[in-house]
Amino acid sequence: MHPRPSPIAAALYTLRDLDVDVIIIHGPTGCCFRTARLLENDGVRVLTTAMSENDFIFGAHEKLEKTLKKVEKMFSPKLVGVVGTCASMIIGEDLKEAVQKANISAKVLTVESHGGFGEGDNTEGAIIVLEEAAKSGLITWKEAERQIKMLKKATEIEKTRGMAQGEYIKPSHGDDKDKVALKFLESLKDNEKVAMVLNAKKETAYLFADILKLPQLNPKTLIIANLRDDIGLPRIRKHAKNIKSELERNGIKIDYLTGGLDEYPITGERVGKILQEEEVEFAIISGVPHAVPIERLNIRSVAVTDGPRLVKPLKELGYDYVVAELDAHAKTLGVDSIVPSDFGESIRKNIEVIHNG
Known part of the structure; x- marks a missing residue:
């Protein structure tokens, strides 16, 4: 509609x-x-x-x-x-x-x-x-x-x-990013097993990969990403290669490569299996989170999406928190390196808060 x-x-x-x-x-x-x-x-x-x-x-x-x-x-x-x-x-x-x-x-x-x-x-x-x-x-x-x-x-x-289910969905900016960031940081502080998941589409991965660049405050944190650079059209492979290289330069190791940037519709299922097998307790899933079968997983979860009309469907699927990144396409066209995300900035801003109690 x-x-x-x-x-x-x-x-x-x-x-x-x-x-x-x-x-x-x-x-x-x-x-x-x-x-x-x-x-x-x-x-x-x-x-x-x-x-x-x-x-x-x-x-x-x-x-x-x-x-x-x-x-x-x-x-x-x-x-x-x-x-x-x-x-x-x-x-x-x-x-x-x-x-x-x-x-x-x-x-x-x-x-x-x-x-x-x-x-x-x-x-x-x-x-x-x-x-x-x-x-x-x-x-x-x-x-x-x-x-x-x-x-x-x-x-x-x-x-x-997603948002093409046939009904009218009111746009929403989702949950307060600072409050969700604090929930995530508390999970790390409590030594829970945490996963940072990138299940993104094409160039928008430059924004959604921002949270993967965060300091790994807990050695048990898993990094899962659809960043294979040998799959897809020329420009898409280049995006994956650019992001992987930047993560490596920042000392970030990807534990699981689930597929390429054009495979986000099927890599969500792979993400679900990994989260289950690794007994993850808290997961942040960015990009196309509705491709992940979150309703089958007994975990606390955050969905990071670029669609204000996806907030309601994501909540209905079972995500505990949903945050929306606005204008992801506009922010990532013409770039070749990871760009700051609003949610990533919220996490960075609150790191000191959580460490100081």
Whole structure:
């Protein structure tokens, strides 16, 4: 019932992860404006064909051709993505024909999606991009199929455990971060077995990994993270490698690598098994905590999420505390190192408080 990212936005992000140089949005100037502007911070040029009312009636085939030629002249790209929108797809614009007529030297991926494509799930746009990338030889079909499986699992989790369950969910900032930080530090002081878990998605891991950088005040603390750097699209593997290297430089040892940053829909199950086998008493789970079967675990738990509308579902799943990190995407686009999180800052601020009694 409430707005969620569209297939168009997902297509833009997936093209970014394939390291395209330029993305052309074939539609009005305002379509996916926020996503387009954020992606500019990640080094991707994003342009639009600026369709107008006349184009909705007579078509904008020539506008797309001209934009493609202008892109080649301005940026000399090697890889370009052309993404359809509600406006261009509903009137039946043929993206592939326009690309053929423009005949630029760059490889061009065409993504014929719109806001209501398929069931309207945002992952539908990402799936189209992956299929086009496999057809063009940019990735193998095996890799495309693996990623598509992950995307479908991610949709299932959002519809059954997240904010896409069909009802309206009031946004919430969750529990007071300082109070939750003190609960965590008291657990460490009491010598309980604690786990710091990263089960994050793509570049947002740069923010959610911040709590892993905290001083390990208890030698029994476990570090669990989905930071394998040999899985995923080029940009995603780079993110995992950057974060792992930074943690190592800070003396942080990862006890369990559960998978890659695009495997968060399935690594949650692995996290649950590890927490159970290690008899963890208190866990902080950051990123996509609703992928972890917390309801099956007899532990005290904190969920750290970037979705204000996920606070209520996470509480219902069984998390004792939920804190929300706002604007995680905006804070992590264009970075290559861990960025401070609000909850991480709360923990650091309260370390002295708990030590002084």
